Amino acid sequence: MSIWALHGLRDGVVTTRWPRRGDEYAHAWRGPAVVRGDAAAAHIAAADAAAMCPTGAIEVSGRVAVDQGRCILCGRCVAARPDVFAWSAGATGPRAATVTRQALVVPPAPETDAAVAAVRAALAARTAALRRSVHIRHVDAGSDGAEEWEIQALLGPVYDVHRLGVFFTASPRHADVLLVTGAGAPGMAGPLRATYEGMPDPRVVIAVGADAVSGGLLGDRLTGVSAIVPVDIWVPGSPPPPFGILKALLIAMGKLVR
Numbered sequence: 001m002s003i004w005a006l007h008g009l010r011d012g013v014v015t016t017r018w019p020r021r022g023d024e025y026a027h028a029w030r031g032p033a034v035v036r037g038d039a040a041a042a043h044i045a046a047a048d049a050a051a052m053c054p055t056g057a058i059e060v061s062g063r064v065a066v067d068q069g070r071c072i073l074c075g076r077c078v079a080a081r082p083d084v085f086a087w088s089a090g091a092t093g094p095r096a097a098t099v100t101r102q103a104l105v106v107p108p109a110p111e112t113d114a115a116v117a118a119v120r121a122a123l124a125a126r127t128a129a130l131r132r133s134v135h136i137r138h139v140d141a142g143s144d145g146a147e148e149w150e151i152q153a154l155l156g157p158v159y160d161v162h163r164l165g166v167f168f169t170a171s172p173r174h175a176d177v178l179l180v181t182g183a184g185a186p187g188m189a190g191p192l193r194a195t196y197e198g199m200p201d202p203r204v205v206i207a208v209g210a211d212a213v214s215g216g217l218l219g220d221r222l223t224g225v226s227a228i229v230p231v232d233i234w235v236p237g238s239p240p241p242p243f244g245i246l247k248a249l250l251i252a253m254g255k256l257v258r
């Protein structure tokens with residue numbers, strides 16, 4: 001009997017049952033910073049917020065909020081002001097992948113929910129043909145390599161995306177989903193745009209990670225990949241967990257309602 005067969009007998013089935021069932025590992029995941037629920041009236045000076053956060057993710061105009069699309073999980077705000085900031089929990093929650101950029105700002109503005117519902121309905125109608133299976137083309141537009149490890153994990157036995165009808169392809173002509181990592185380096189703008197234009201409709205673009213969403217640490221020079229291609233789904237995190245990327249793919253396929 002081979003060593004792999006012995007491993008299989010010892011470990012049993014390791015593949016997550018998510019999204020059909022909850023997953024303990026996903027629930028325990030530490031996500032981007034949030035403003036604590038009991039800190040709604042907190043005040044932070046703009047200069048202090050700028051000194052604390054290396055990516056400008058903390059907004060202090062009128063109220064304190066965190067733009068999770070900019071958060072790189074450095075932890076400085078949580079360490080300096082634990083009375084105001086905390087870590088979000090869970091890798092499959094409502095903000096693990098969103099269909100509007102604005103939905104990544106927490107606490108959300110009152111109009112966010114209605115806008116998200118409308119955008120999600122439009123996306124579902126556009127991508128109805130993708131319900132059963134999608135092929136993905138991944139483009140690295142200046143990544144530091146962290147997101148690539150998480151994408152690679154999707155193909156392993158724990159996430160096993162093939163079970164959900166998700167496959168990777170090398171050709172834009174065969175791709176339904178464009179998965180983009182990196183802050184949108186100028187040298188990759190042409191290849192990224194050419195890849196997008198080579199894909200057939202309906203095509204869905206997913207920005208994976210804080211760099212792709214907002215430019216991340218390079219946010220003072222680059223604004224993320226939406227400056228190059230139109231983004232449909234935003235996945236925060238630095239890097240985001242495989243569950244977050246998987247959630248974005250299931251939203252693209254119309255298999256998740258939130």
Ligand code: SF4
Pocket residue numbers: 032033052053054055056057058066070071072073074075076077078
């Ligand atoms: S964890 Fe770091 S990057 Fe995220 S909001 Fe706090 S200070 Fe900014």
